[in-house]
Amino acid sequence: MSLPVILTRDLTRVYQSRKGFFFQDAVRTEALRGVNLEVSSGEVYGLLGPNGAGKTTLTKILATLLLPTSGTARVLGLDVSTESRAIRSRIGLVLGGERGLYNRVSGRENLRYFADLYGVPVARRARRIDEVLELVGMTSAADRRVEEYSRGMKQRIHLARGLLHEPELLFLDEPTIGLDPKSAREIRKLIRTLASQGVTIFLTTHYMFEAEELCHRISVLTRGRIVAEDTVDGLRRLVGGDRTIEVEGYGFDEKELSLLRALPGVSRIVEEDFGPRERLTLRVRTPETTEGDIRASLPLQRDLRIRERTTTLEDIYLDLVEEEAT
Ligand SMILES: Nc1ncnc2c1ncn2[C@@H]1O[C@H](COP(=O)(O)OP(=O)(O)O)[C@@H](O)[C@H]1O
Ligand SMILES: [Mg+2]
Known part of the structure; x- marks a missing residue:
């Protein structure tokens, strides 16, 4: 070379x-x-x-x-x-x-x-x-x-x-x-x-x-x-599984977060506030965790909005930048 x-x-x-x-x-x-x-x-x-x-x-x-x-x-x-x-x-x-x-x-x-x-x-x-x-x-x-x-x-x-x-x-x-x-x-x-x-x-x-x-x-x-x-x-490839699931609701507590973290293949959860609502962005590596599992882990939440999309490079970048900042 x-x-x-x-x-x-x-x-x-x-x-x-x-x-x-x-x-x-x-x-x-x-x-x-x-x-x-x-x-x-x-x-x-x-x-x-x-x-x-x-x-x-x-x-x-x-x-x-x-x-x-x-x-x-x-x-x-x-x-x-x-x-x-x-x-x-x-x-x-x-x-x-x-x-x-x-x-x-x-x-x-x-x-x-x-x-x-x-x-x-x-x-x-x-x-x-x-x-x-x-x-x-x-x-x-x-x-x-x-x-x-x-x-x-x-x-x-x-x-x-x-x-x-x-x-x-x-x-x-x-x-x-x-x-x-x-x-x-x-x-x-x-x-x-x-x-x-x-x-x-x-x-x-x-x-x-x-x-x-x-x-x-x-x-x-x-x-x-x-x-x-x-x-x-x-x-x-850094993120493996490539699934990103966004969960929106009126604020999540520690217990709810730890239930979500315990779901199979959840590697990371990023929390983000906007007004009275909060969004959790989950990086998920395995196909096992479904929208139903997430709902079942959050029985007290009303008006939950769940959306799945493919993990983008922008997501990976934000993960990397945030990891360093925390
Ligand atoms: N001339 C300077 N004097 C003091 N601090 C500086 C100066 N230039 C840049 N910095 C600081 O160094 C860091 C890196 O700045 P910079 O290289 O401009 O970053 P970027 O181009 O990625 O935005 C920042 O914290 C910035 O405030
Ligand atoms: Mg610059």
């Missing part, structure tokens, strides 16, 4: 900041707590996690915008702490909800400016700009001013910018955040096109479906730690 494109060992990052005005407390945030991961060439690798998990911190370290506190990270075989210049010329980075385009000039003029910044040879510049505009579907709007663009169009120009210098590896930090569903879908389509052209992609998202649609392998980051890493199918 070829050298991994990204390799981290026990990577940590601590932020020190101050809180309060009169009494300044030093606040220490461990944004990354020992991250080990490996990404191969040509892979679309998804880093999935809720807000505050550390996704942006990890992306910025790998893209050499931020130094690790301890541990090591190698990108394209180079060390992020000591060889950042060499890394930067070979990677692209697009942060979600990014600003930083010049609104008063056209998309094409913006790209010309960034091409010079990235050292794209002048002889090649015009042609490369045409290529990336075509790739992101912005050829016809290229000469309009950026201020007339929708958010989705701006994000496409950001992607085009990230591709100008033909990076081997592209970092996309929540590339669809803040976009309407149609534009987000267009961006995902674009990411698939790039992947099919052999660009290695490191993508962060807090949407399971996005990772599922785009990524070969996914890792789940919560509070600075990777709690699972696998292919989409591998993650699916």
Whole structure:
């Protein structure tokens, strides 16, 4: 096998900041707590996690915008702490909800400016700009001013910018955040096109479906730690039986919960309140436990609503994220 494109060992990052005005407390945030991961060439690798998990911190370290506190990270075989210049010329980075385009000039003029910044040879510049505009579907709007663009169009120009210098590896930090569903879908389509052209992609998202649609392998980051890493199918196998049963009623007590836990194959119960009602989500591995068994365990409940569905990757993700939080 070829050298991994990204390799981290026990990577940590601590932020020190101050809180309060009169009494300044030093606040220490461990944004990354020992991250080990490996990404191969040509892979679309998804880093999935809720807000505050550390996704942006990890992306910025790998893209050499931020130094690790301890541990090591190698990108394209180079060390992020000591060889950042060499890394930067070979990677692209697009942060979600990014600003930083010049609104008063056209998309094409913006790209010309960034091409010079990235050292794209002048002889090649015009042609490369045409290529990336075509790739992101912005050829016809290229000469309009950026201020007339929708958010989705701006994000496409950001992607085009990230591709100008033909990076081997592209970092996309929540590339669809803040976009309407149609534009987000267009961006995902674009990411698939790039992947099919052999660009290695490191993508962060807090949407399971996005990772599922785009990524070969996914890792789940919560509070600075990777709690699972696998292919989409591998993650699916994590839950075994695959049945999810939702039970809704007016509040459940401990006795009722323990009766439900004792039913065959019930591996997990998540409780959730909404108004006077409470929903229990049961992960069930065996076919034996039926709706009737559940009703029989809850004889005092009135207006019970029971619904069975297939366990989704979103469920598994929420399980993983919640397990870590409790
Ligand atoms: N510049 C900073 N100073 C202090 N704390 C920070 C800073 N940037 C991020 N954090 C904290 O580090 C944690 C991880 O943040 P971040 O990497 O942005 O997560 P994500 O991108 O997954 O939402 C959060 O608790 C966040 O509040
Ligand atoms: Mg982030």
